[in-house]
Amino acid sequence: MTKPTMPNDYPAGSHTDAIGQSAPAALLNDLTASKISFDISTESRAQHGRDWWPLSIRDVNEGRVPHWPGVVVMPTTTEEVSKVIKIAAKHKISVTPQGGRSGVVGGAVAVDGAIALDLTGLDKIININADSGLVHVEAGVFGPDLEKAVNEKGWTVGHFPQSFDLATVGGWLACRGAGQFSNRYGKIEDIVRGLTVVLANGDIVKIGDRGPRQAVGPDLLQLFVGSEGTLGVLTEATLLLRVKPTYELRSAYSFDTFKDGLEACQNIFKRGAKPAVLRLYDEAESKRNFQIEQCALIVLDEGDQGLCDATMKVVSEECSKATKLDDSHVATWLSHRNNVSSLVPLWEAGIIVDTIEVSGSWDILSDMHQKVVAALKEVPTTMAASVHQSHAYDDGACLYFTFAGRPGGDPTNYYRSAWDAASKTVLASGGALSHHHGVGRNRARFVKEALGSSFEVLQTMKRALDPENIMNPGALGIGGEPW
Numbered sequence: 380m381t382k383p384t385m386p387n388d389y390p391a392g393s394h395t396d397a398i399g400q401s402a403p404a405a406l407l408n409d410l411t412a413s414k415i416s417f418d419i420s421t422e423s424r425a426q427h428g429r430d431w432w433p434l435s436i437r438d439v440n441e442g443r444v445p446h447w448p449g450v451v452v453m454p455t456t457t458e459e460v461s462k463v464i465k466i467a468a469k470h471k472i473s474v475t476p477q478g479g480r481s482g483v484v485g486g487a488v489a490v491d492g493a494i495a496l497d498l499t500g501l502d503k504i505i506n507i508n509a510d511s512g513l514v515h516v517e518a519g520v521f522g523p524d525l526e527k528a529v530n531e532k533g534w535t536v537g538h539f540p541q542s543f544d545l546a547t548v549g550g551w552l553a554c555r556g557a558g559q560f561s562n563r564y565g566k567i568e569d570i571v572r573g574l575t576v577v578l579a580n581g582d583i584v585k586i587g588d589r590g591p592r593q594a595v596g597p598d599l600l601q602l603f604v605g606s607e608g609t610l611g612v613l614t615e616a617t618l619l620l621r622v623k624p625t626y627e628l629r630s631a632y633s634f635d636t637f638k639d640g641l642e643a644c645q646n647i648f649k650r651g652a653k654p655a656v657l658r659l660y661d662e663a664e665s666k667r668n669f670q671i672e673q674c675a676l677i678v679l680d681e682g683d684q685g686l687c688d689a690t691m692k693v694v695s696e697e698c699s700k701a702t703k704l705d706d707s708h709v710a711t712w713l714s715h716r717n718n719v720s721s722l723v724p725l726w727e728a729g730i731i732v733d734t735i736e737v738s739g740s741w742d743i744l745s746d747m748h749q750k751v752v753a754a755l756k757e758v759p760t761t762m763a764a765s766v767h768q769s770h771a772y773d774d775g776a777c778l779y780f781t782f783a784g785r786p787g788g789d790p791t792n793y794y795r796s797a798w799d800a801a802s803k804t805v806l807a808s809g810g811a812l813s814h815h816h817g818v819g820r821n822r823a824r825f826v827k828e829a830l831g832s833s834f835e836v837l838q839t840m841k842r843a844l845d846p847e848n849i850m851n852p853g854a855l856g857i858g859g860e861p862w
């Protein structure tokens with residue numbers, strides 16, 4: 380069974396004082412009677428009090444656990460999850476579902492005294508339906524385990540987030556994630572066909588699994604995709620499979636300006652060509668990643684030869700005014716694309732780095748790009764702010780910003796100011812607060828503005844499905860005080 384990988388470890392001798400209280404004895408007695416594994420050790424509770432949110436890296440380095448879960452519970456089946464939630468509801472104790480804890484916005488950071496519900500024991504691939512191209516899988520399965528199993532039968536799920544090695548199927552769905560090849564395979568909301576969900580009262584509900592689409596009211600599957608553990612626990616999913624590709628094409632170009640590159644991306648999509656990977660980097664990121672001065676565009680497509688050839692012909696025509704680069708730049712990107720090692724050394728050196736992925740329609744993208752970079756650079760001690768376009772659509776794209784600052788002392792104020800500056804600028808520009816990392820705790824303070832008049836609809840669903848507010852309170856900007 381694959382286990383979560385965290386960016387850094389607590390220094391030896393941490394947690395010798397100020398250890399948060401473990402869960403009440405009555406709750407632990409009920410867990411013991413249910414025969415579901417749980418752990419109240421200091422080490423396990425501290426580990427489950429953090430995820431890949433960069434602020435957690437700083438806390439861990441300094442041996443701090445800002446929020447101690449009361450107990451870590453490790454179910455291995457949907458029925459066991461249901462029993463845990465019933466126990467939590469009886470004792471009115473919060474529950475934070477956790478997969479790989481690779482979330483970067485603090486969504487899996489448990490609240491004080493909560494049950495940290497470690498779902499990585501739900502690790503079975505239940506069935507591969509080769510007749511229709513579907514896989515039924517438990518929520519705690521990690522990407523590489525799932526991909527290996529379906530690859531052996533000639534299929535791919537096609538969902539490859541940068542955190543592929545770190546994250547689970549349940550986390551992909553709960554965060555509404557996007558893989559790096561998603562222009563061809565779709566985002567996780569396009570790939571899911573069925574879900575098993577344990578609601579806040581412990582009821583088990585099955586949704587979907589009746590073919591590719593149904594017109595039987597609103598899509599209840601999508602209610603839970605992106606719910607970040609606040610509406611229920613996702614325990615099983617059915618995902619769409621595609622034939623594992625045997626044909627692939629690559630190309631690379633450079634543009635004088637980021638705006639020119641965005642126009643080319645839009646024109647490629649306007650003509651119906653959707654290469655799996657179409658990533659455009661600004662000058663700073665092109666230099667950092669590819670050692671070139673202009674804005675690099677790297678393109679990769681895979682699948683049926685006829686489709687790939689046609690797609691790449693459109694790409695080449697729409698990039699006719701750009702400079703053709705050596706295709707080896709795509710190999711450079713492929714070799715680094717899942718490298719997650721750079722974050723910790725920078726934070727340890729006092730350089731505060733994070734990424735902010737947002738989206739917007741084509742008409743606002745170029746302007747939003749410039750305003751967000753300018754807003755980040757105006758935050759005192761910012762050293763760098765840059766962007767790339769990582770996922771494209773017919774009507775717009777995802778812009779993925781990276782910022783770095785060296786504030787000295789406690790980084791929290793700088794970190795918060797940078798996020799405030801970027802998020803407020805995105806919302807004022809008409810963009811979406813997040814494209815694929817989700818809200819977690821870090822972005823909770825912006826959700827009301829981001830959803831506008833529809834925020835109350837989300838609140839109403841939360842109150843209806845979780846009247847006692849036990850499911851991950853505070854994540855997604857609902858059910859608790861924002862960070």
Ligand SMILES: Cc1cc2nc3c(=O)[nH]c(=O)nc-3n(C[C@H](O)[C@H](O)[C@H](O)COP(=O)(O)OP(=O)(O)OC[C@H]3O[C@@H](n4cnc5c(N)ncnc54)[C@H](O)[C@@H]3O)c2cc1C
Binds near residue numbers: 430486545549608851
């Ligand atoms: C280096 C790096 C690169 C990344 N790149 C990408 C990327 O390319 N694309 C992308 O989409 N994301 C990316 N992420 C973010 C993160 O990996 C994803 O959000 C991922 O889907 C989280 O999965 P997880 O299993 O780790 O979930 P966790 O971090 O454990 O949980 C995330 C949230 O989902 C909830 N949750 C988890 N499992 C369940 C469940 N079964 N039922 C209900 N709620 C649940 C948690 O309560 C929490 O709110 C990246 C992260 C890192 C560290």
